[in-house]
Amino acid sequence: MEKTDIKSLTLPELKDLLHEMGEKPFRAGQLYQWMHEKLAASFDEMTNLSKELREKLKENCTYTTLRTVCVKISKIDDTRKYLFELNDGNVIESVLMRYKHGNSVCISSQVGCRMGCRFCASTLDGLERNLTPSEMLEQIYRIQRDTGERVSNVVVMGSGEPMDNYDNLIRFIRLLSGEGGLSISQRNITVSTCGIVPGIRKLAEEKLQITLALSLHAPNDEVRRELMPIARRYSLDEVMDACRYYFEKTGRRLTFEYSLVQGVNDNLDEARALVRLIKDQHGHVNLIPVNPIKERDYVRSGRQAIEAFKNLLEKSGINVTVRREMGKDIDGACGQLRKSFIDDERKEGE
Ligand code: SF4
Numbered sequence: 001m002e003k004t005d006i007k008s009l010t011l012p013e014l015k016d017l018l019h020e021m022g023e024k025p026f027r028a029g030q031l032y033q034w035m036h037e038k039l040a041a042s043f044d045e046m047t048n049l050s051k052e053l054r055e056k057l058k059e060n061c062t063y064t065t066l067r068t069v070c071v072k073i074s075k076i077d078d079t080r081k082y083l084f085e086l087n088d089g090n091v092i093e094s095v096l097m098r099y100k101h102g103n104s105v106c107i108s109s110q111v112g113c114r115m116g117c118r119f120c121a122s123t124l125d126g127l128e129r130n131l132t133p134s135e136m137l138e139q140i141y142r143i144q145r146d147t148g149e150r151v152s153n154v155v156v157m158g159s160g161e162p163m164d165n166y167d168n169l170i171r172f173i174r175l176l177s178g179e180g181g182l183s184i185s186q187r188n189i190t191v192s193t194c195g196i197v198p199g200i201r202k203l204a205e206e207k208l209q210i211t212l213a214l215s216l217h218a219p220n221d222e223v224r225r226e227l228m229p230i231a232r233r234y235s236l237d238e239v240m241d242a243c244r245y246y247f248e249k250t251g252r253r254l255t256f257e258y259s260l261v262q263g264v265n266d267n268l269d270e271a272r273a274l275v276r277l278i279k280d281q282h283g284h285v286n287l288i289p290v291n292p293i294k295e296r297d298y299v300r301s302g303r304q305a306i307e308a309f310k311n312l313l314e315k316s317g318i319n320v321t322v323r324r325e326m327g328k329d330i331d332g333a334c335g336q337l338r339k340s341f342i343d344d345e346r347k348e349g350e
Contacts, residue, residue: 006061007035007134008171011180021056029180031057036181039141041065062087064134066142069341072330079327082143083337086111086135090128093158093338094139097326102152107139109169110160113335115194116229117215119259119290119298122159122335125342130165133172140182154184157192157213159335163199170206186210192257197234200242204249212246213255213286214239218265219273227264236277247282254283259290260301260309267305271312284319291336 004017015028030048034040043054043063057063066084069091073080080096095106111128113120136156144151154176156162162169169191177186186209193199194215203212218224224231243254256278260266278285287310289300301309306322313320 004061005064005132005134006031006057007064007137008132008168008175010171010175010178017061021053021060023053027053032180036137036141036175039145041145064132064138066135066138068142068146070337071146072327072337074327074330076329077326079330080143080147081327081330081337082139082146083341084139084142086131091338091341092131092135092139093335094143095158095327096143096147096151099153103147103149104153104155105140105143105151106155106158107136108158108160109136109156109162109165113160114164115161117194117217118227118296119217119261120335121339124335124339127160127164130168131160133168133175136168136172137175140176144182151182152184153188153190155190155192155213157190159338161194161196162191163193163196163203166199166202170208173208173210190255194228194230195234195239195242196230197238197242200239200246204242204246209250209252211252211255212243213257214243215259216256216274216278216285217259219270219277223265223270227261240277240281243281243283254281256281256283256285257288258285259288260306261290262299262301262305264298266301266309268308268312271309272316275313275316275318278318279316284321285313286321286323288323289325 009017011028011032014032015025018028034046040046043057046054064087066086069083069085071080071082078098082094083091084094085091090111092108092111094108097104108131110130112125113123114127116123140151140154173189175181176184177189190211190213192213192215217227221231221236224236247254287306289306290298292298292300310320310322
């Protein structure tokens with residue numbers, strides 16, 4: 001019989017499970033608190049549960065934990081990049097960023113990714129598998145335990161396309177923001193998508209108050225298709241309609257992520273096209289100086305080009321920010337720490 005992934009269960013589901021085991025309902029509350037509030041590392045830490053119950057749980061359930069393979073700590077701003085090993089030996093990346101408003105953790109939602117965005121290291125080896133809700137939660141729990149500091153913001157923007165792992169994503173958000181766990185406000189949770197239209201529309205119906213970030217990266221279909229294969233499936237018109245729908249349904253303003261790549265999407269004609277594209281949207285543009293990856297020959301836009309692009313947007317009445325670079329000295333684009341770890345292991349194998 002397959003074991004139950006206990007940390008992915010909601011409180012009512014946990015009550016049912018314990019009922020089947022012949023336990024009193026209040027035990028479910030204690031167990032839930034150990035897992036999601038006290039962030040216990042194992043069943044053995046749950047000292048107010050009987051030894052007998054702990055043994056029964058070990059027999060019937062898996063308890064998701066992550067092993068820290070390495071942590072890179074920035075000397076500039078104390079950003080921490082974690083490489084975690086999952087129970088099945090796969091590795092994933094998470095990042096802790098420190099802001100004035102609190103600690104923010106960027107998590108992965110899949111092992112690898114199948115979306116194939118040209119500027120991204122996470123997709124170079126394709127998709128390995130989806131992460132479970134407990135594996136997404138555990139990235140945050142592990143970091144909070146490691147630092148002893150509260151995590152107040154979460155961005156699902158690491159490796160993986162969250163909408164490609166939709167059900168686990170929703171369950172993760174509900175466990176993270178619900179009562180009895182870390183209870184992180186949904187307004188402090190951001191989910192980033194490359195533009196999977198049915199996913200955006202479905203998410204709009206979930207009655208969540210999270211922020212949706214769209215990886216836009218180009219102001220027209222032609223350039224976007226060059227950078228992001230998903231753009232061959234959904235046109236910008238369809239994506240923009242879905243974004244409008246998301247705002248209508250949730251009242252939440254969107255973030256439009258735009259990575260600036262020299263000579264590809266950073267000239268002023270493209271800035272004007274971007275203004276036309278999003279002027280009737282409710283949201284703001286976040287410009288990201290692209291992080292070069294060695295497997296591709298994309299180059300980050302120069303400082304002047306970034307300034308000019310930003311100024312044109314601002315003058316046209318668009319809210320715009322340039323993403324502050326965190327952990328410059330431990331740099332590497334999203335997914336690169338994992339990629340170099342896997343490449344090193346391969347070399348050793350050979
Ligand atoms: S940018 Fe996101 S969606 Fe695109 S390949 Fe990378 S992880 Fe996947």
